[in-house]
Amino acid sequence: MANVQDGAVTRDLPLRGSNNVDAESFDIVATYHRLLKEDPDLTMPMAAIEALIEFLGHSQVKTVYETIDLVKTQSEKLQAAVRNPIALSHGTDLFSQYLIMSLKQPAASSGSGTGAASSKHAPPLDNPHESFEVVRQHLLRNSRLFATRAKNARERIAVHGRKHLHDNTTILTMGGSRVVGNLLGRAAAKHDYGWYTDPPRRFRVLYAVDPALEAESNSVVESLRAQGIQVATIPFTALAYAMAKVDKVIVGAEAVTANGGIISSMGTYSLAVLAKASRKPLYVAAEQHKFGKTFPVDEFDFSFDQGVINFYSNNNKDTKGKEESMPDPIDFTPPELIEAFFADHKVLTPDEVAKEVIDMLM
Amino acid sequence: MSAEQNGAPAEAVPKPTEAPKDAPTETPKQAATNENEKASKEAKSGADSKADKTEPKSSDAAGDKKLTGAELKAKAKAEKAARRAQQKTSKEVAKGEAAVSSSPGQLGPSASEVKSKGKGKDGASAAAAAGRPALPKAPPSAVVTEQKIQIPECFSHLSMARRIPMTQADKDVHPSVLMLGQQMATFTIDESITRLKATMLAFRKVIESYITPPGNVLARHFTPHVLNIQIEYLTACRPMCFSMGNAIRWLKLQVSKIDMDASEEQAKKELCQAIDIFIAERITVADEYITEQGAKHIKDGDVVLTYSRNTLVEKAILYAHSTGTKFSVLIVDDPYEQFGQQLAKTLTDEGIKVTYSGDFGGLRNHMRRATKVFFAAEAMFSNGAMYARAGTCDVAMTAHELGKKVIALCETINITERVATDSLTYNEIDPERSSAAAFRLMFDATSDKYISLLVTELGSVQARSAPDLLRKLEEFN
Numbered sequence: 001m002a003n004v005q006d007g008a009v010t011r012d013l014p015l016r017g018s019n020n021v022d023a024e025s026f027d028i029v030a031t032y033h034r035l036l037k038e039d040p041d042l043t044m045p046m047a048a049i050e051a052l053i054e055f056l057g058h059s060q061v062k063t064v065y066e067t068i069d070l071v072k073t074q075s076e077k078l079q080a081a082v083r084n085p086i087a088l089s090h091g092t093d094l095f096s097q098y099l100i101m102s103l104k105q106p107a108a109s110s111g112s113g114t115g116a117a118s119s120k121h122a123p124p125l126d127n128p129h130e131s132f133e134v135v136r137q138h139l140l141r142n143s144r145l146f147a148t149r150a151k152n153a154r155e156r157i158a159v160h161g162r163k164h165l166h167d168n169t170t171i172l173t174m175g176g177s178r179v180v181g182n183l184l185g186r187a188a189a190k191h192d193y194g195w196y197t198d199p200p201r202r203f204r205v206l207y208a209v210d211p212a213l214e215a216e217s218n219s220v221v222e223s224l225r226a227q228g229i230q231v232a233t234i235p236f237t238a239l240a241y242a243m244a245k246v247d248k249v250i251v252g253a254e255a256v257t258a259n260g261g262i263i264s265s266m267g268t269y270s271l272a273v274l275a276k277a278s279r280k281p282l283y284v285a286a287e288q289h290k291f292g293k294t295f296p297v298d299e300f301d302f303s304f305d306q307g308v309i310n311f312y313s314n315n316n317k318d319t320k321g322k323e324e325s326m327p328d329p330i331d332f333t334p335p336e337l338i339e340a341f342f343a344d345h346k347v348l349t350p351d352e353v354a355k356e357v358i359d360m361l362m
Numbered sequence: 363m364s365a366e367q368n369g370a371p372a373e374a375v376p377k378p379t380e381a382p383k384d385a386p387t388e389t390p391k392q393a394a395t396n397e398n399e400k401a402s403k404e405a406k407s408g409a410d411s412k413a414d415k416t417e418p419k420s421s422d423a424a425g426d427k428k429l430t431g432a433e434l435k436a437k438a439k440a441e442k443a444a445r446r447a448q449q450k451t452s453k454e455v456a457k458g459e460a461a462v463s464s465s466p467g468q469l470g471p472s473a474s475e476v477k478s479k480g481k482g483k484d485g486a487s488a489a490a491a492a493g494r495p496a497l498p499k500a501p502p503s504a505v506v507t508e509q510k511i512q513i514p515e516c517f518s519h520l521s522m523a524r525r526i527p528m529t530q531a532d533k534d535v536h537p538s539v540l541m542l543g544q545q546m547a548t549f550t551i552d553e554s555i556t557r558l559k560a561t562m563l564a565f566r567k568v569i570e571s572y573i574t575p576p577g578n579v580l581a582r583h584f585t586p587h588v589l590n591i592q593i594e595y596l597t598a599c600r601p602m603c604f605s606m607g608n609a610i611r612w613l614k615l616q617v618s619k620i621d622m623d624a625s626e627e628q629a630k631k632e633l634c635q636a637i638d639i640f641i642a643e644r645i646t647v648a649d650e651y652i653t654e655q656g657a658k659h660i661k662d663g664d665v666v667l668t669y670s671r672n673t674l675v676e677k678a679i680l681y682a683h684s685t686g687t688k689f690s691v692l693i694v695d696d697p698y699e700q701f702g703q704q705l706a707k708t709l710t711d712e713g714i715k716v717t718y719s720g721d722f723g724g725l726r727n728h729m730r731r732a733t734k735v736f737f738a739a740e741a742m743f744s745n746g747a748m749y750a751r752a753g754t755c756d757v758a759m760t761a762h763e764l765g766k767k768v769i770a771l772c773e774t775i776n777i778t779e780r781v782a783t784d785s786l787t788y789n790e791i792d793p794e795r796s797s798a799a800a801f802r803l804m805f806d807a808t809s810d811k812y813i814s815l816l817v818t819e820l821g822s823v824q825a826r827s828a829p830d831l832l833r834k835l836e837e838f839n
Contacts, residue, residue, distance in 0.1 A: 258821065258822060258823060258824075259815075259823070259824045293821055293822070295815060295821075295822040295823070297659060297734070297767040297769060297814045297815050298767055300661060301659055301661070303658070351826075354823065354824055354827050354830075355827065355830050358820075358821070358823060358827055358830045358831065358834055359830070359834070361821075362820045362821040362823075362831075362834060
């Protein structure tokens with residue numbers, strides 16, 4: 001349905017006639033889903049970026065503005081096709097910002113640090129069209145670079161995070177996040193800095209298992225136990241009960257908002273509130289490419305309805321299931337509840353995240 | 363405006379006990395008189411400008427003939443120096459062109475002026491007849507040295523709008539600026555962004571009609587000899603708002619950037635174009651974007667509470683309504699200036715359900731029913747404090763206390779690099795309500811912790827990210 005709609009939009013754009021054939025035949029939504037399926041380690045923003053690069057490979061556009069316009073259309077198409085487009089939109093925003101930075105002001109792109117994308121960018125050129133072709137070729141040749149970098153980001157987060165894990169502590173986590181799983185696993189092993197070998201950390205993990213995410217949670221728990229970490233699992237309902245035994249809370253995030261809050265799997269907010277009430281610090285392990293311009297003021301300030309809350313009684317059953325609830329519900333954890341972020345470039349507070357988002361994306 | 367129209371918004375008030383009784387009965391009258399007054403003022407200022415164009419010119423000329431150009435210049439310089447000395451106490455004000463803005467001594471109105479503003483039609487015309495000849499004839503800066511109303515010493519740094527009869531304006535003040543000054547002094551043009559736009563358009567006219575005197579270049583002559591006079595006059599009419607300060611600094615920069623070798627025609631054309639782009643980018647498009655983004659935060663079933671009336675908030679509410687969102691609006695009005703009634707009327711006309719409260723009575727109760735609170739900022743300070751209509755802070759604090767989200771709308775041109783932690787460092791005295799015994803301040807500063815979200819045309823950020831936006835804007839330039 002979305003495809004039909006957006007095809008019309010694409011056709012309406014002026015001056016695109018001949019080039020559009022490629023653009024229209026390219027199914028960005030399918031590509032996105034294929035990429036996610038092919039590589040289970042790929043995050044949503046990264047899959048969106050890769051899909052856009054693949055799209056650029058198919059289109060024959062010659063000018064800068066045309067490209068930016070088309071990337072915008074495709075991003076919108078992609079966002080319209082999924083129910084929760086937040087994480088994805090952070091990827092597409094980052095990519096178009098990267099394009100704009102490197103195409104419009106070639107000189108500026110190296111200095112202003114467009115996050116994950118810009119540091120490896122081709123040398124600046126004066127002629128925008130020349131630089132456009134360079135950037136385009138560079139992107140196409142290195143499309144897999146994004147994915148590799150994203151995986152490296154997880155390792156870098158693990159390095160930053162281990163400094164904040166101490167011996168004989170208990171870490172509480174939840175939600176089957178790959179970043180957190182990796183962070184904890186790496187911390188339990190020694191790390192070679194080159195000039196110094198950091199000994200393994202001896203800590204215990206308390207894993208709150210959400211029934212909705214049981215499969216992911218169990219696989220993370222199993223892999224942690226396999227790495228020699230003592231793990232206890234508790235049901236989600238026991239969070240408040242167990243909080244007294246916890247020293248630190250670490251969670252992952254689907255997306256990081258412009259105010260330094262996080263959008264994460266449903267339940268993270270409850271966990272954060274409980275942690276705050278018990279004065280336990282909550283850390284978020286999230287890659288920089290998850291940062292984005294989304295700024296929800298409350299739990300319901302999203303462009304989509306999750307259909308989580310449905311009132312009905314037996315008297316009028318027609319209202320039941322009016323809106324089907326989302327398969328992967330999310331909630332928003334406000335920045336006040338977050339102590340710090342372990343990102344791939346550094347450890348930063350929510351306020352610093354807000355500042356970076358402004359610098360990077362606005 | 364009939365009583366019925368005013369009654370319309372009140373129709374949605376279902377609680378006779380808590381809604382102030384006088385809101386629907388007495389206030390319409392007041393609003394009506396206000397309206398009349400305003401209309402008469404406008405008519406009057408219009409008439410004034412016509413009359414002034416013929417009459418005062420000759421007298422001005424006569425007065426000025428006694429002094430040669432050089433003497434005039436020296437005089438102006440001396441005056442400026444005196445003023446500077448006066449201002450030395452408040453250092454930050456002395457910086458930049460904003461320096462002209464608030465020197466306490468000159469800005470107090472004479473008693474007759476204040477009265478004329480306060481008391482409707484008759485008072486205004488009477489004062490127009492009586493007040494003008496009574497005042498000495500001199501450029502505005504020198505005029506009102508004696509102040510009948512004594513503002514307590516500790517508030518003497520606050521300035522006040524006042525009506526300067528056009529005859530007393532500097533002869534070089536452009537007619538369009540003269541008009542604008544009157545409109546600002548009478549609060550016909552009131553909101554920060556409307557004042558800014560009107561100012562920029564007026565300055566555009568000034569540039570268009572400017573002719574560089576022989577032996578000068580535009581880039582060097584225009585700012586000190588033409589632009590500053592306009593600014594001085596506007597400031598005397600009503601203290602500049604922060605956005606005007608920002609825009610004027612920008613305009614001066616543009617003038618100074620003009621190529622010395624460029625022809626005058628070319629230079630003027632470039633400047634006018636720059637102003638057009640400025641208005642389009644920083645005001646028109648910005649407003650549109652903020653309206654859309656602000657409206658996105660209004661969801662089905664929301665009860666939006668807003669304080670008094672602001673164009674940007676009104677636009678956002680109307681936009682949300684036009685996109686089919688079902689919500690209702692709760693207007694808490696400023697008891698002194700009941701602009702909320704206008705808003706209520708506009709919204710009910712569009713079919714939005716409105717509850718109206720004429721003052722802060724039962725504010726907590728209203729707030730409990732609300733889900734989101736919308737404000738528009740007159741200015742944002744660098745520490746994230748929001749400068750807005752007096753009373754905003756009270757509403758924001760109530761909202762915060764009850765856990766309601768406060769959304770502030772603001773164009774980035776309104777962000778200033780200054781800092782205010784209280785409402786007294788920067789403020790303005792309401793000329794209609796200032797007496798020796800008591801006076802009313804027009805604005806207050808709301809701490810950033812009471813603001814959940816600041817919507818600007820650059821994006822939605824936390825209030826305390828305001829300085830980051832400023833830095834970002836500098837990068838663009």
